Amino acid sequence: MKVTIIDYGVGNLRSVQSAFRFVGAETVITDSPDEVEKADCLILPGVGAFGPAVKALTTSGLTEAMTHAVFSRGVPFLGICLGMQLLADKSMEFGEHQGLGWIPGKVLSLNDKNVRLPHIGFNSVGGIEKSSLLNHLPTAAEFYFVHSYHFIAEREQDVLAVTKYGDQFSSIINNGNIFGAQFHPEKSQSNGLQLLANFLKLGAKM
């Protein structure tokens, strides 16, 4: 299964690519809606602010292409960090912005006054549901986070794992073939590589 990494202008795509290569996947980085539409497996990385990201995806035709691949063809999809937040209906980062609306929810700032923001560093990710995405990983395995906003899912069943930083927030969300991780698996040493390997195995069965 070839991994297609969506390039919409910002962020370090190379590290996502080298992590997937490390776990044995063939990869391609593309900004072509055509290639995205035909992909076997899609990764939406993300660094940057929500508003410009949505705009970049939409004006380039990538939103439409991704939507087609994910909903009509059911290809496995993983959104990373901002790429996960983009799945929400809306975000309140620098004003209100419409998201993809693939998993019901909204994106708000982490706002616990007892912790320093952004949330930066390795932190525990605790699975709520047993998922093969977390196979071969210790309970509460640690992954690297760097963010100030978080996804508030409307439906409990879409939350696959949670993390505590001051308040608790959703660190992995999932609905069918759509996955989102708030942390950066490509920057989480072997724990992240394991999760990506698990995602590929899961995806191969979809």
Place this chain on the structure above:
Amino acid sequence: MAKPRLCFTLLYADGIFYLSRNFNLQAVGNLDWVMDNYDFESIARSIDELIILNVSQLDEDWEDFCSIVSRLSENCFMPIAAGGGIRGIEQVESLFISGADKIILNSALYDAPDLIRQLVAIYGSQSVICSIDFRRLDGSIKTFKAGGKIETEVALTSAISSAVNLGVGEFYLTSIDKDGTGEGFDMPVLELAYKACSLPIIAAGGADTDDRLAEGLHSGFVSAVSTSHLFNFMGDGLKDARNGLEAEGIQMSKWNFEELVI
């Protein structure tokens, strides 16, 4: 809670990596030297973050710096921050393309605050680290720019609040007095900085053993500690340092490449 971070800082200029003492640079070796003297894979798997600083005082060869970032980031599965001498957005773009996850700005805080504001708008606060170099002079704490060469008129706490207002996501604070001395971090200043903002702080300057790194983390004032001592951590030294921090009772994050099932 987020775990404390152990960072390793490499100082690079025009083909050479440097050891720094009070910001006086001593040439150590080129990339081959680093690769010969360090088990780089082991380093990459023993730290939470790699920081690569361009310390060139010349009109730097940016492409060369980017190619070093690119070479060092190969097979590094942890975050990489890079900076030093950033004057425009194009330079930042090329750093990100070369494998950096975060960028570090220093002189821009005093000379080009708008650049920082723009970078925050494009890449988000979490991608922008503000580095501040300081030293104690005449009973007060002065900030310096241009690799410690030029004293600014801005007090440390004012520099911190300006950076916070510009939207940076993190601080990298280096004591020029303590840099390379092994005397430990300048704790009173770190405490002052801790109280002056609510952002994560990376402490630098003064720690070249695991005891000194542990002191920084035990203080509770910083989220991360960094060392740039090129001689004290050769071979497997950073793995030992990480184990040393654990032995000092600091809970570091854990992973195990041996157990990876692909």
